[in-house]
Every structure is written in structure tokens, then in C-alpha cells.
Amino acid sequence: MPIAESDIKWIEAPKLGFLEQLYLPIVYDGLKTTIGHIFGKSKTESYPEQEPKLPPNYRGVHRLNRDEQDRVKCVACYMCATACPAHCIDIVAAPAPAGWTDREKYPETFVIDELRCIYCGMCEEACPVDAIELTTLYDLTGYSREQLVFDKEKLLGIFDATTKSGTDPVRSRSGALGPASETAKA
Amino acid sequence: MPEFDLLTTTIIIGGLVAIVMSIVGYATLAERKVSAWIQDRVGPNRVGPLGLLQPLADGGKFFLKESPIPSHVDKIFYLLAPAAAMAIALLALAVVPWGGTTPPPKPVAVNMAADGKTPDYSKAVQRFDAEQGEYRNQFQGVIAPGLDIGIVYVFALGSLAIYGVILGGWSSDNKYSLLGSLRSSAQIISYEIPLGMSIVGVVLFAGSMNLETIIAWQKQNGWFLMFQPLAFLLFMVSVYAECNRLPFDLPEAEQELVGGYLTEYGSLKFGMFMLGEYTHMITTSFLMSIVFWGGWSLFGLEEVFTDPIAAAVLKAAILGGKMLGFLLLYIVIRWTIPRFRFDQLMGLAWKVMIPLSLLHLLAAMLVRQYGWSNWALTAISIGLFVAFGLVAAFKKIAPNNTPRRKVIPKMLPRVMVG
């Protein structure tokens, strides 16, 4: 397809005045800026010596929240798995254990492939019971791919660790249950 | 300095090359560090204290990396190119003073003998020997002292440097390499002209092409920067183009040409190109300091010490400091001025710099011919510069080759539809 003449927008280069044509004043101006920056303060954060100050809504490693009775809050609705654009969440649902009077369904297994995940936070958006959350933990490393496939226990462990260290994500409505368990309180 | 002595010369050359190589190494580090500071970063700081061992690590990497040779290249020239680039760059350093110098003795005038008919050679020879002996006994901060054609030699070798680029680009058998080297050749040939012309005024004034003599002239009469600021400007701009530095780094413009003529080079071969390039930068920095900034002279400060060794060190330090200043300017300019478009680059050379240098040369000749004050040339220099600015601003001859509205649409491919 040739470009239609009507689609061409011609932009004239701005006309240079006398001082601009001399170049030197402009070069001087530029040098002022660049040399000024040489003596300016560096903005580099020297990670790992210097811990980065992350915004409290940073999206890092996931965690699975616990409810007041230390049970997994997740009700295995698959909303996160459905919303996930990277298909990194795998859930196997099962009827809730006999003692759990407030819900019928719970995740028998809950696996997130942290390598596949793109940390978009859609799972968290989708979760109707605030069970899955992205923490501010950013330094996720491992020696093998298998190590970074997080199962339910590990994800719950992250909840324990982050609540202990007081790094709750700000989006957390900790304690407030979503609509699915609304009636449980009522 | 005594007669030619292989051992001493070898030691001096070896020592100097070692120093230059370390300067080159640290120039790369400086390039990265200064770039980082300009961009409010920290720069390399992991290897050694403050990253000071980074050049060693880089060099080691260049040595230890696998050095694959693409199957499609012209092997001989492909291997020759980096060697040429580096060797030529190093050769040019031979005549560039790096410390205190004295001008070589002028040719001895041969007077007529007592009979007034035959030239009295013996006296002249005697005097010549005496002057030479005295000259040789003085310490000269340059590898090959007393080379009469000094600056021409440097320019000749500087022009040869293009061979490294063209050979590399051609033998790589890669379109990016070829385009890069073509651009480079066009660019370097174009800028050779203002480069050479700008220096003629200096040679006219100093009456010699010998760099030591030029320094000596400046020591006596004042820096050429003061009398020929326009020549300095032209020289500096041309030198930036010769070195393929921003804003004239079109031969290796990554955004347009991948790596230009360097595309097919890796490991030590790439390293040699880089060494050559940085050596070239050092040479030209020395030249700028020597030709326009008085070399080792600094308003009499260089004569504070009477002790010859201390004086020599001080002179070397002054010259080294000036050179480092220009080296830094190279780096700072890189982040100050964006790259020219190729037509702008060519326009600048042919429409502005060459006429300007010609006019400047004419002015220098006039000043010399009529014995006007040197300051007259300063005034004429500035006047010429301003006049060109005015003309460019109002007559549109500046290197502004923005495509005109009516030209381009006709060049667009037209396909009949329907």
C-alpha cells in the first residue's frame, strides 16, 4: 500500500536563528547540562547491598492467605486460574474437610509456576475471597525450575513469613472476607 | 640525548606503549564512568575498588573469549583490518610530544668562505654538529624527536587509519559492515580537508611543521588558541569526525547499522579496533593540546622547578593534563550532542567547514604577509565565524537538508488501484 498523499503530514524543521546557527551556544548549553549531571547525585540503588524501597503496591511473589482459623482462605473457585493470562495457576478442588462448616469447597492442591507468572496481579483482582495476594517480595531465586513451582504449603508459608515480618501488601483487606464467605460471618 | 641507541629507544617505546595502553584501558573505564555520572548512574564498580580493575577484566575477557571467524569473510583482510587499525594508531604517537621538548635546531645557513666564492661547509657542519649535539643532549619528551615533517606524518597516518575501517567493512562481507565502512570513508575523506587546512595557518605562523617548534613558538608568542580560535574549532570538529566519535559516529551507528564495520568482529579483534580508536583519541587530544593549547607550556608555570627531572615531570604533567581534559571532553560531548544525519554531516563539511577553513587560511596568509599583529587574525577569525552564522541564519546555506515538501511525494511508490 502506498501512503496516500492525504495521510502525509509535513512538518517543517524549526528554523534556526543566528545563535543556533553558530552551534556553540547550544553546545555550551548542552555541556552545562551534562557536566552538571556529572556532579549530581547518582540515582542508582546498589542492590544487593542497598535494599530497594519498593512501593507498597509492588507485585512480587504470591501468597495464599489464611483465615482466622489458620485454614487456607481459598475456596477453589478457579477465578485466578481463569483470569491468569500466563496459565501458571493449577488448582485441584475438593469438597471441604468435614469440620469446615462455612464452606463446601477448598483447594486440595494449589500450584503456581512462579517462572511462568508475569506478575500482572490479575489473580489477585479476580479473587472473590482475597485469598491470593501478591506480596512485595521481589528477590525470587532458585536453583532449578522445580524449586520455583510453588505448592500450597509454600504459598501459605509465604503468608506466614510476610505477616510475621509486617510486609503485608497494601491491597490486602486482611480479615475482611469476600462475598463468598460473607454469610459465614452473618 | 645521545646517538640512536636501540636499547634505550626500545625501552622508551615499550614504556610509552604500556602507558598509552593503560591510558586507553582507563579511557574506556572513564568513558563508562563519565557516561554513568552524566546519566546519574554509578557505572562499573564491581571489579576492584571503585571498579578500577575493570579495564583489566575487560582486557582479560577480550583475550580469553573464543574468537570465531565467520565462514563468509575474506580471511586475510578480515584479520589484517584490526591489526592495521591498531598499528597505525600507535605509529602516529611516535612524533607526538608527551613531555618537555626543545625545538630542533634550524638548518644552518652556509656562509661564504673568506674568499667569498665557495661556501664554507666546514664551519656550517661544525655549527650544525654543535647544535645537533646540544639538541641531542637535551631531554626530549617524544619518541622520535626532531622530525621535520612532524604534523604531516601524523595526518598521513591518521588518514591511513581509514584502511582499518574499510578493510574490516569490506572483508566482513556483510551489508551493515560495508555500509558502515562506506560512510566512514566518505566522512573521513571529507573531514581530512578542513582538518589539514585548519593546521596550515598554524604552520605558517610557527614556520615549521615540527611539533616541538610549534610548542616553542607558542611558548614565546602565546597559544594559537588565542590567535586562531576558528582554526581550533575547525580542527576539533574535524578530529571528532576522524575519530568516529559522537556526534559523528555514523560508521558504527548501532540504531541504523547494527555495529557498522564492527558487526562481524568479536573478542580480541574487536578489542584491537577499540584500542586503535581510543589511541586515535589520545593522539588527537595530544595534538589539540600541542598545536593550539601551547603544549607543555602554561603561562610560565612550567618553569617553576629548576631541577631538570622535576621540570620534565611537570611539563609532562601539564601536557598530560591538557590531553586528559580533551579526552574527557570527547566523552562529555558524546552525551551532549545527538548524532548528525548523514546529509547534515556532509553538508557541514563541504558547505561550512571547508569554505570557512579556506577563508581562514587566506586571512592567516594576509596577516603573515603584511606583518599585522597576531591579534588581527583573532579578530578576523571571530568575524568569519559570526559572518557565517549570519549567512546561515538568513541565507539558508546551513547544512539544513530537510526534505522539501514538494520533492518526496513524487518519490513514493504509486500503485494503481482499481
Add this chain to the structure above:
Amino acid sequence: MPTVYVNDKPVEIGAEKLNCVQVAAKAGVEVPHYCYHPALSVVASCRMCLIEMGELKDGKVTMQPKVFPGCQTPVKDGTVIVTGDYAKRKGETALPYDPAYKPGDRTKKAQADTLEGLLLNHPLDCPVCDKAGECKLQDYSYEFGHGESRLMDAKNRPANKPELSSKITLFTDRCILCTRCVRFTREISGTSELQVVGRGHHEEIDVFPGFPLENKLSGNVVDLCPVGALGSKDFLYTQRVWYLKTTDNVCAGCSTGCSIHTDANKDIVYRLRPRENLENQGHFMCDEGRWGYHYTNAPDRITRPLTRIDGALKPTDWQSLSKLKETFEQAVFVSAKKSVAVLSPFLTVEEAYRLGAAFKSMHREIRLVLGPVPLTGVDDHYPKDVKGNAVAPTKFTIRAEKCPNRTGVESVLKKLQGEVISFADIAKLTLDAIWFAGGYPNPDVVDAAIPDDWAAPKLLIVQDLFHSKLTRAATTVLPATTAFEKDGTFVNHAGYVQSFHRSVKAPLEVRSELQLAFDLAGKKGLATVAAVRKDFAKELPQYASLAEIALNTNGRLTLATV
């Protein structure tokens, strides 16, 4: 011609007796409803199908001042129906309404209010509810309902009733009391296990103590339930419905050949649902078929060829079986009269035809035999009365013949050799070579058909889903495909022809019977049902119309009677 106006669109109804919901459907307008079901009696209890109604007479429309339940209100010539979707109508000139009347507004409000009422006690636990995604309450609330609840008080939370049935559980709080399930057990199965107990806000679906919902059609109440109150324990929490890929299929459970939807995800069948087909079984299917699909996912299924080496069956691959055809051909050539090819009634018409033709082409005298036909008890008709006797008119029948395609295979056999030889006839004989093309979901059927003193032939090639007496005696065992894994055609007990498309891919090492038949006949290339149908269109004129079908991925059926 009697004409009814639905949202100003004239619909000619002829002599049919229709209610407003049906007429609206004819006009392409959906009237939302929960309790109304075309196969059940009308109770108009959910109040979701409310519409505005009037009459066009003498060039003037007289609208009734109230809204009416559409399912319960019959229409006549000149009836004017206005639904909540009135504003969405396209291109119709407006009827001469009273200028003060705003069509559709009343219905919209009525629908929204009805939904608000239905949602009062609904727990809104969609995340854990298996119905979510195909729930009418979700759909209608989204489309017609209020955005939020105004309820301030606590919701009723009656306990769940998993003991309702061994197969079905009841989430009591999700129920909206449409009573479809109750009417189903009363009118279709006739077993009347379910009823509504309690009054007002405390109404619940329940069974009599000691009389759980156990009848052979009970699974249908799960489909009938418009919300997630009744759940199949078989499907409970296994998949979210939006992951399922639905294909139209035919149930292979009995010779009724119910039209079904197969819901599968990643090539695993998770659920079968009846597909409304009034020409065949109607709206429903039996539990045996519904939950009888598990054999296709069974771990002990034969999923790769096996061959007998040193007296034991060892797994092998298809490459090493390339001589199988020659071996069988040779055996047939040596003693054609003592060679038999068995075609089971689980094969499709295409497979039977292609296999039969391949065997007949080896030798004219090879006998084609109809495989064992599974029969259990007698045909089971519904509804039943209190004593368990069938009551006329019959609304659903579970056949005693537990195979989908005896009629079809017989028609092929009659064409290819003029007679149908039953398996029992040849089971007594001593034979040299048998090719058994099975595909029996239940190996007991095969075992029962083999006499105790049966002498295995020298060459026995068995193609089946599960191990049986036959495979244990076989020289080579080939895997077979299930009805979910192949394209084909079944003919039911009454000669009703249904073609279908496969729902899932067969396991990796399973080669389809059709492909095998192609290989046996020495045909090159990939086997497709379309090619086979073209082949037998000339020889079996009753299936000629099948050749015209282009099976799309949805597997629409074309119907013909044999």
C-alpha cells in the same frame, strides 16, 4: 391466519396452542423463565416470565393493566405481547398503542423485582458453585436484575442435604423453589421422591425420610435445576463449566441412542448432558448413560497394541504390526470357511461397512458375524406408578439392549453377505482365525458370550477396550476407540439415524477402527467418515443422505429413518 404480535412483530401461530413464552421464542424474543419447562406441567411459580399483554381489535390496542406470567398465558389471534426487551426490537412499526402507555417498562420493573425477591435468600456463593457460568440466575440477574441487594437482615441458611441421593446433592440455600425437579419426579419418572416442605420463607426441597432420590432418571433434576441447588456428585468440583468444550454426541449406553452433549476439557470427558431431541428421546437421558462414560477415562483401558510373545501379551507398536494384515489374509486364504470376522454392535455404521468390506475382499467365504449383543432385563418405561409399573403415555424408555448400533451393523451385514450371523452360532464352532472388532465398554458382555469349553483359534486378533476372556486368548490385541473418540453414525432401535462428531482425541497409541479398516483394505491415506459415506451411499441407499452431511465441529445431526 391467527396472528400474535410480539414486541410489534407479527407471528402467525396457525392452529397450534401456544403460550406466550413459546410464541415469543418463535418471534426470536427470549422471555426469561425458571419454572417453565416444555416437558413439564406449568406452575407459573417463579414469576420470571412476566410480560405485558393486550389485544389488537378494530385497529386499536387495548393493554391489560397488569403483567402476566408468560408461561401460563395462552395466546389467540390478535394477542399483543410486550416483553422487557421491547426497546431492543428492530424495524417494526409500532402498533397503535395508547399514547400514555410505555411498552416494556412495567415488565422490566417486574423482572427486576422478581429477581430481587429470588436473590433475597440466595447465598451468592458463585465462586464455589459448580453452576456458575451456566447459571440462569447469574445470567438473568446480570441482564435484568438490580445491581445490588437492599436486604438488611440475615439470609436464611438452611443446611445442605448431601444425603438427598447417592448421586445427587442438594445445596438447599441456593434453591429458588422453581419446583422443576419436583415436577420431574412426579411427571416423568413418576417416582415422586421430591417435594417442597415448609412454608413461606422456609420452603425447601426435600425427600421423605428413608426414601432418597434414587431412580434411573434422577440425574435429570441436575440439568433441570436452573440454579446450582442440585449438583451431580459425579461432577461436583471437578471442573469449572467455562473450561469445558461441548460437542454434540450420541450416548452409546443403550439402543435408545440418546442425543447428548459431551463436556470435555483437555481430551478428558467430564460430563454428559441430554440434548433436546424430540424426534428421539425427548429432553432427558438416563443415569446409566449419564454417568456411564467413565470407561473412556478408565486407567485399565487397553491403550496400545499388545502381541503375544512367549505366551504373554507384551506391549508393542504399530510399526511392528505391519505384517498383521498378511498374517490374517494368509489364514483366511488357507481356510476361509474356518475364518470369521466379528463386528460388534458398538461400531459405527461407517466402521462396520469399511471393516466388513475389507474382510470380504480378502475372501468371499469369510463369515461376518454380529458381535455379542448385550441384553439386560427388559425395556424400562417411564413414568411409573406407585407400585413401579409403567404408566401410559410413556415419556422415557431405557432399553434392555445395551448397545447403540445393532440395527446399523445388521443393515451393513445384510448388505455385505445377505444374512446376519449371531455370535452365539459361531462360538460353538472350532475355528482357525477370528478377527474380533469389539469396543465393548463392559468386558463382562464378551465373557458371557464365550462358552466355558471354547477353544481359541490359532489366530485370534481382538480389538477391544478392556481385557476379557478373548484378549486373554488372543494372539494380538489392538486398542479400540470409544464413541466419544470417533466420528460416525449410530442407528437406534427404531432405525433412527444419528451421525456425530468426536468429542475428545483418542489416547496416543490408539488407532481408530476406521483407519484400521482402511489399512486392511490396503487403502492409502487418512480415513475420514466423509469418504466412507460417499462409498456406501450407493450400496446402502438408506444412508445416502449421510453423504451430504458435512460434519462441522459442533457435530449437528441430520436425521433419517432406516
